[in-house]
Amino acid sequence: MRAYIFRRLLAMAATLLGVSVIVFTMMRLIPGTVVEQLLGQSALVGEETIRALREFFGLDRPWYVQYVDWLGGLLRGDLGMSWRSNRPVLSLILSRLPVTAELALLAVAWSLLIGIPMGVVAALRRGATLDSVIRFASTLGLSVPAFWQGTLLILLFSIYLQWMPSIQWVSIRENVWANLSIIALPALTLGTATAAMISRMTRSTMLDVLGCDYVRTARAKGLREPRVVRHHALRNALIPVITVAGVQMGYILGGIVVVEDVFNLPGIGRLLLDAIFQRDYPVVQGTILVGAALFMGLNFLVDLLYAAIDPRIQYE
Amino acid sequence: MRPVSRIWLSRLRRNPLFAAGTIIITTFVILGILAPYVAPYPPIAVDAMKMFQSPSRDHLFGTDRFGRDLLSRVIHGVRVSLGIAGLSIGIATAAGSVLGLLAGYFERGVDQTLGRVMDVFFAFPSVLLALGISAVLGAGVRTVVIAIAVVYTPLFFRVMRASVLAEKQLTYVEAAASIGAGSWKIMLRHILPNTLSPLIVQVAVSLSYAILIESALSYLGVGVQPPTPSWGTILNEGKEFLPISPWISLFPGLFIMLSVLGLNFVSDGLRDYLDPRLRT
Numbered sequence: 001m002r003a004y005i006f007r008r009l010l011a012m013a014a015t016l017l018g019v020s021v022i023v024f025t026m027m028r029l030i031p032g033t034v035v036e037q038l039l040g041q042s043a044l045v046g047e048e049t050i051r052a053l054r055e056f057f058g059l060d061r062p063w064y065v066q067y068v069d070w071l072g073g074l075l076r077g078d079l080g081m082s083w084r085s086n087r088p089v090l091s092l093i094l095s096r097l098p099v100t101a102e103l104a105l106l107a108v109a110w111s112l113l114i115g116i117p118m119g120v121v122a123a124l125r126r127g128a129t130l131d132s133v134i135r136f137a138s139t140l141g142l143s144v145p146a147f148w149q150g151t152l153l154i155l156l157f158s159i160y161l162q163w164m165p166s167i168q169w170v171s172i173r174e175n176v177w178a179n180l181s182i183i184a185l186p187a188l189t190l191g192t193a194t195a196a197m198i199s200r201m202t203r204s205t206m207l208d209v210l211g212c213d214y215v216r217t218a219r220a221k222g223l224r225e226p227r228v229v230r231h232h233a234l235r236n237a238l239i240p241v242i243t244v245a246g247v248q249m250g251y252i253l254g255g256i257v258v259v260e261d262v263f264n265l266p267g268i269g270r271l272l273l274d275a276i277f278q279r280d281y282p283v284v285q286g287t288i289l290v291g292a293a294l295f296m297g298l299n300f301l302v303d304l305l306y307a308a309i310d311p312r313i314q315y316e
Numbered sequence: 317m318r319p320v321s322r323i324w325l326s327r328l329r330r331n332p333l334f335a336a337g338t339i340i341i342t343t344f345v346i347l348g349i350l351a352p353y354v355a356p357y358p359p360i361a362v363d364a365m366k367m368f369q370s371p372s373r374d375h376l377f378g379t380d381r382f383g384r385d386l387l388s389r390v391i392h393g394v395r396v397s398l399g400i401a402g403l404s405i406g407i408a409t410a411a412g413s414v415l416g417l418l419a420g421y422f423e424r425g426v427d428q429t430l431g432r433v434m435d436v437f438f439a440f441p442s443v444l445l446a447l448g449i450s451a452v453l454g455a456g457v458r459t460v461v462i463a464i465a466v467v468y469t470p471l472f473f474r475v476m477r478a479s480v481l482a483e484k485q486l487t488y489v490e491a492a493a494s495i496g497a498g499s500w501k502i503m504l505r506h507i508l509p510n511t512l513s514p515l516i517v518q519v520a521v522s523l524s525y526a527i528l529i530e531s532a533l534s535y536l537g538v539g540v541q542p543p544t545p546s547w548g549t550i551l552n553e554g555k556e557f558l559p560i561s562p563w564i565s566l567f568p569g570l571f572i573m574l575s576v577l578g579l580n581f582v583s584d585g586l587r588d589y590l591d592p593r594l595r596t
Contacts, residue, residue: 014432015432015435015436015439016439018432018433018435018436018439019436019439019440021436022436022437023448026448026449026451026452027452029452029453030451030452136333139333139577139580139581139584140573140577142524142576142580143524143573143576143577143580144573145528145531145532145535145569145572145573145576146532147531147532147535147536147548147551147569148551148565148569148572148573151551151555151558151565151569152569154558155558155562155565159558159559159562249441250441250442251441251442253441253443253444254441254442254443254444255443257443257444257447257536258443258532258535258536261535261536272444272447273447273536273538276447276450276451276538277537277538281451284448284451287444288440288444288445288447288448291440291441291444292439292440292441292444295439295440295441296439
């Protein structure tokens with residue numbers, strides 16, 4: 001197990017290096033350099049100033065020197081400075097992290113809370129009307145675009161029901177109730193597709209498990225149905241569902257950008273989007289890099305969890 | 317393997333959801349092709365006298381802030397949104413399966429190199445990668461197509477590579493090799509046709525995600541740009557006017573949902589038939 005963890009970490013470091021190369025290359029493909037972007041249309045600036053600025057940003061050096069320099073910074077936790085706010089990118093990201101983390105956690109929690117029971121019920125009532133209703137609902141949940149669902153919820157709650165949460169962000173430490181009233185609808189929206197996915201997956205693994213010999217044995221020895229379902233079937237059915245949850249992390253991390261935009265939440269997604277519009281490339285670069293690193297880290301944790309829960313899985 | 321058209325027909329009769337999905341998608345494709353003839357108005361015809369009209373007999377879906385007919389815009393949006401999804405997934409399927417075929421067949425160095433590169437692209441959450449690409453290339457139809465193609469190529473690579481690796485173990489490949497068939501012939505004539513089932517399912521699933529990604533990028537303002545009517549773009553333009561004219565945001569979203577729903581029904585039906593192991 002320890003050797004496996006070590007090997008995975010090594011592979012992750014290699015992939016992350018690749019990710020950094022891609023992100024670096026992408027930012028260099030942007031037409032014009034920092035200097036042109038910052039100066040914009042002001043053609044009045046002399047050659048001398050442009051050269052000085054290029055030197056200031058280190059653009060006079062060859063690209064590989066720039067990359068190594070940038071990479072060295074990354075390793076020290078230096079993601080560069082924002083061109084617009086002149087603050088370190090890392091501190092910008094960290095300041096937005098609580099909003100995004102709360103949103104993501106609540107979304108995952110709600111999707112598990114609704115998705116697993118739906119899947120279990122559908123599997124137990126296989127072929128019945130309830131099964132069809134749940135299956136249809138989960139396919140619908142997969143098909144609704146998050147920004148449209150969010151728009152409809154806003155329309156329903158704030159415009160027709162006059163239920164207006166504060167427009168200003170309130171952190172959970174300031175006022176729990178106000179915070180939850182702001183974040184409930186966004187978390188609901190973000191978690192819908194994942195809930196649908198988890199419900200479908202739970203239904204299909206439950207059906208597999210319910211057909212297994214040990215479930216028949218459990219029933220044959222006279223255990224009551226709820227106990228068979230909870231202790232024998234569900235426990236084993238949930239193991240593959242965990243992997244789906246891992247893959248869904250990518251969806252959630254992407255969905256955050258959309259949901260934060262719809263509900264106007266000051267999280268990392270909003271930071272990235274504003275940076276794209278303002279051509280604040282160090283921030284774009286930094287947030288995408290952190291997003292990819294988070295995605296990889298979460299998937300790694302899911303794999304470990306998978307191994308910890310299922311003793312049949314042995315990693316050499 | 318029976319011809320695809322036959323399979324489709326036999327599924328239509330047995331699976332009502334699959335039939336519903338096929339009908340939705342066929343209708344949308346026809347609507348997209350015939351858009352200029354079906355739409356009652358040109359999609360960018362401005363009419364200052366008819367701004368923000370709610371749905372009526374003249375304008376079934378209402379009008380927007382420029383007095384443009386929303387029904388016409390949404391119908392033309394079918395063309396843009398489905399066109400982008402089809403083109404980008406087409407590119408990703410072609411690129412991903414060629415590379416996957418090579419990696420799975422030759423293994424060793426080819427597989428190692430391609431596999432590492434694809435792993436790196438897989439490390440990005442898809443929407444973030446698409447956003448990054450659009451930040452670099454600038455918003456527009458071409459950018460969205462490239463972004464979605466880049467995001468989905470690694471997926472087709474993996475699907476193809478996995479099925480080639482599995483097929484290669486089978487006796488018929490050995491048989492072909494023993495009667496003197498060359499690498500390319502084995503790959504294209506023998507292995508490729510047997511890998512199509514998982515690929516077809518993957519294409520159907522990916523098309524639905526492509527529609528969602530395109531509309532998300534356009535909704536956020538970094539995808540298709542106005543005045544070109546994609547569903548996401550229309551929703552983006554309706555954002556500020558939500559309280560006064562909610563119909564602008566209502567109909568394009570409904571069309572996105574219907575098309576994705578149709579594709580999901582189709583891909584579920586295909587999966588049940590072609591790949592029973594993954595039945596959901």
